[in-house]
Amino acid sequence: MSASANIPADTLLDWFADTARDLPWRRPECTxxxxxxxxxxxxxxxxxxxxxxxxxxxxxxxxxxxxxxxxxxxxxxxxxxxxxxxxxxxxxxxxxxxxxxxxxxxxxxxxxxxxxxxxxxxxxxxxxxxAYGQAVPVVDTNVRRVVARAVHGAADAGPPSTTRDLRDAEALLPRERAATYSAALMELGALVCVARTPRCADCPVLATCRWQRAGRPAHDGPVKAAQKFAGTDRQVRGRLLDVLRGTTEPVEKAVLDLAWSDAGQRDRCLHSLLVDGLVEQTRDGLFALPGEH
DNA sequence: AACTCGTGGGG
DNA sequence: TCCCCAAGAGT
Structure with a gap:
C-alpha cells in the first residue's frame, strides 16, 4: 500500500474546502x-x-x-x-x-x-x-505530526530529519493540487490532529489512519525536556527590548537596569542584544533600537 | 545534533 | 498554578 493511501487527496481536499479558516494570506489576492x-x-x-x-x-x-x-x-x-x-x-x-x-x-x-x-x-x-503553486513538499510541525500518526501509526513525530521528513511528505503529494493538499495537511494538524488532545471524532481521514487502526498507542520514545522560560536569558532579553520598544528616544543604561535585578545576567543579555543587532548604542553611550539615531 | 532564541493562551 | 506548545532558523 502506498503511503498516500493513508491520507487520500480527495477526502482531505474536500474537508479543507469545507473547513479551512479564511486566513488573509490564503486569499487569491494576497501577494x-x-x-x-x-x-x-x-x-x-x-x-x-x-x-x-x-x-x-x-x-x-x-x-x-x-x-x-x-x-x-x-x-x-x-x-x-x-x-x-x-x-x-x-x-x-x-x-x-x-x-x-x-x-x-x-x-x-x-x-x-x-x-x-x-x-x-x-x-x-x-x-x-x-505563493507560486509549486508541487513541493511542505513540512512543518503539523505535517510531521499528521504523518507520524496517519502514516506511521505513532502518537508523535520522532526527532526532525529534513531529509526523511521531506521524503515522507513527498510520497503523499497528489499529482493535482499538491500545494492545496499541503495546506490541507497543515490545517488538519492545526485544527483536528492537534498535539495534546486530537479530535479524532472530527477527522476526515480517520478510516485510513494507521494510528487509529493500531488503537492509538501512547508515545513510546524518549520524552523531550520541557522548555523553561522564566529566568532565562530569553526572558531577560525580552524585557530589555520591551523597554526600548516603549520609548522614542535613546535611554541611559540605568533605565534598562530596572528591567531585571540580576546585574550579571542583565549585562550579558544586553551585550548579546548588541551583538545580534537588536540594540544599538549611540555615540553618547545611550541605548536604542537600531537604525533610528 | 543539541541549543538558543519571545510571548502568551489554554488545559 | 504550572506546563505545554505554537506554520522554525541558525549555529
Whole structure:
C-alpha cells in the first residue's frame, strides 16, 4: 500500500474546502510578499497572534522594497510582541536582498529562497507552494505530526530529519493540487490532529489512519525536556527590548537596569542584544533600537 | 545534533 | 498554578 493511501487527496481536499479558516494570506489576492511575511511571522507563533500584525505590516509595507526602506527600529516596533525579534531583522534583510538582487520580486525557486536570511527548509517550500503553486513538499510541525500518526501509526513525530521528513511528505503529494493538499495537511494538524488532545471524532481521514487502526498507542520514545522560560536569558532579553520598544528616544543604561535585578545576567543579555543587532548604542553611550539615531 | 532564541493562551 | 506548545532558523 502506498503511503498516500493513508491520507487520500480527495477526502482531505474536500474537508479543507469545507473547513479551512479564511486566513488573509490564503486569499487569491494576497501577494507573494504577503505570503512570505506570513510564513516568517508564523514561525513558532500562533495564527491569531500573527493576523493583526500581518495586516498592519502589509498595509504599511506592501512590497519588499518598501520594507527595505524602513529602519530596523521601525521594523522591530511593527513586529511588536510577536516574539523572536531576530526574525524581524532577518525579514528586513530578506526584503533588502529581494529588492536589490531580485528586482523586487519574491523568488519562486526553492534554492533561491533558501539563500535568503530567515528562510529555511520549511519557509522556502511554503512560499514556493502557497505563493507560486509549486508541487513541493511542505513540512512543518503539523505535517510531521499528521504523518507520524496517519502514516506511521505513532502518537508523535520522532526527532526532525529534513531529509526523511521531506521524503515522507513527498510520497503523499497528489499529482493535482499538491500545494492545496499541503495546506490541507497543515490545517488538519492545526485544527483536528492537534498535539495534546486530537479530535479524532472530527477527522476526515480517520478510516485510513494507521494510528487509529493500531488503537492509538501512547508515545513510546524518549520524552523531550520541557522548555523553561522564566529566568532565562530569553526572558531577560525580552524585557530589555520591551523597554526600548516603549520609548522614542535613546535611554541611559540605568533605565534598562530596572528591567531585571540580576546585574550579571542583565549585562550579558544586553551585550548579546548588541551583538545580534537588536540594540544599538549611540555615540553618547545611550541605548536604542537600531537604525533610528 | 543539541541549543538558543519571545510571548502568551489554554488545559 | 504550572506546563505545554505554537506554520522554525541558525549555529
Amino acid at each position: 507573494a510578499w504577503g505570503v512570505l511575511v506570513s510564513e516568517v511571522m508564523l514561525q513558532q507563533t500562533p495564527v491569531n497572534r500573527v493576523e493583526p500584525i500581518w495586516r498592519d505590516w502589509l498595509e504599511r509595507w506592501p512590497t519588499p522594497s518598501s520594507t527595505a526602506a524602513a529602519t530596523q527600529g521601525e521594523v522591530l516596533r511593527a513586529w511588536g510582541k510577536l516574539g523572536y525579534p531576530r526574525r524581524a531583522l532577518r525579514l528586513h534583510a530578506a526584503a533588502r536582498a529581494i529588492a536589490e538582487d531580485h528586482d523586487d520580486v519574491v523568488p519562486s525557486d526553492v534554492d533561491t529562497l533558501l539563500a535568503l536570511p530567515g528562510i529555511g527548509a520549511y519557509t522556502a517550500r511554503a512560499v514556493a507552494a502557497f
